Amino acid sequence: MSRLLNVAAAQLGPVQRTDDRKSVVARLLELLREAHSKKAELVVFPELALTTFFPRWFVDDITQADHWYETEMPSAITKPLFDEAKKLNIGFCLGYAELTPQGERFNTQILVERDGSIVAKYRKVHIPGHEHHEPDRPFQHAERYYFKPSDDGFGVWKAFGGRIGMMICNDRRWPESYRVMGLQGVEMILCGYNTPLQYIPDPSQDPLQGFHNALVMQSGAYQNGTFVVGVAKGGVEEGVDSLADSSIIAPSGELLAKTVTSDDELVTAVCDLDWCNNYKNTLFNFDRYRRPEVYGRITGQRGTVLD
Numbered sequence: 001m002s003r004l005l006n007v008a009a010a011q012l013g014p015v016q017r018t019d020d021r022k023s024v025v026a027r028l029l030e031l032l033r034e035a036h037s038k039k040a041e042l043v044v045f046p047e048l049a050l051t052t053f054f055p056r057w058f059v060d061d062i063t064q065a066d067h068w069y070e071t072e073m074p075s076a077i078t079k080p081l082f083d084e085a086k087k088l089n090i091g092f093c094l095g096y097a098e099l100t101p102q103g104e105r106f107n108t109q110i111l112v113e114r115d116g117s118i119v120a121k122y123r124k125v126h127i128p129g130h131e132h133h134e135p136d137r138p139f140q141h142a143e144r145y146y147f148k149p150s151d152d153g154f155g156v157w158k159a160f161g162g163r164i165g166m167m168i169c170n171d172r173r174w175p176e177s178y179r180v181m182g183l184q185g186v187e188m189i190l191c192g193y194n195t196p197l198q199y200i201p202d203p204s205q206d207p208l209q210g211f212h213n214a215l216v217m218q219s220g221a222y223q224n225g226t227f228v229v230g231v232a233k234g235g236v237e238e239g240v241d242s243l244a245d246s247s248i249i250a251p252s253g254e255l256l257a258k259t260v261t262s263d264d265e266l267v268t269a270v271c272d273l274d275w276c277n278n279y280k281n282t283l284f285n286f287d288r289y290r291r292p293e294v295y296g297r298i299t300g301q302r303g304t305v306l307d
């Protein structure tokens with residue numbers, strides 16, 4: 001048996017502060033059309049794809065940042081993406097900043113089916129960075145000021161002939177993210193990211209960022225028998241360099257495709273979702289081998305407890 005899903009990782013190069021949404025949507029449309037020409041059925045765009053990574057600046061009054069958020073999806077500006085996807089019969093996953101009617105702010109990703117309908121929404125669970133202005137930093141990473149951590153957790157949705165899950169950027173560094181989806185039989189996890197290369201206090205940058213990015217996603221894929229599609233907004237954005245290295249990873253943990261530039265770039269892979277069973281039914285047969293009764297600390301405590 002095989003269930004084939006041709007998926008595209010649509011990496012974006014930098015989006016500068018002065019780039020308006022219309023110009024970004026034009027870039028997304030170009031990537032969408034390229035994906036269609038490569039017979040992809042699902043295109044994955046990065047975290048906060050529609051704007052520059054605005055948490056790198058602090059504003060005293062958060063409403064001054066309202067213009068970075070989407071209050072409706074689709075909006076007049078993003079609708080051409082939905083329309084083109086429907087016309088081409090291709091689905092997509094898109095990350096953006098969401099401002100709800102209740103005034104809540106989330107770092108959000110949606111899954112859009114081939115008919116242009118939104119089938120799932122995921123809001124980022126693990127929010128990294130800081131809540132307050134930290135003037136000594138070369139640039140801010142104030143995600144904790146701009147976004148509320150979602151309590152909705154990690155869902156898995158039946159779509160694209162399989163079981164699809166989502167996570168966003170920092171979520172990929174936490175094994176719990178993958179496992180919660182693994183326990184729902186996830187077969188493909190979609191993850192957009194923005195990973196600055198200079199956030200470590202040592203200004204010589206962290207040479208291990210690319211390694212850690214691959215390490216967490218490849219091990220998360222293998223240990224849960226799932227494909228993982230990790231998609232960056234990379235390159236030098238407003239003076240801050242960000243990791244590219246978008247990739248499509250098999251349930252074996254092997255790399256199927258990876259970008260080679262830090263710019264807009266599309267890579268694709270034909271994924272046989274039935275490949276997941278090799279790992280789910282044998283090595284990681286959760287029903288048979290998991291021991292939740294000895295994992296109590298995983299959900300029972302947050303920080304480290306030294307006995």
Ligand code: CDT
Nearest residue numbers: 128129141169170194195199
């Ligand atoms: N966007 C995002 O979550 N980035 C984080 C880096 C945060 S550094 C304070 C990441 O895990 O890549």
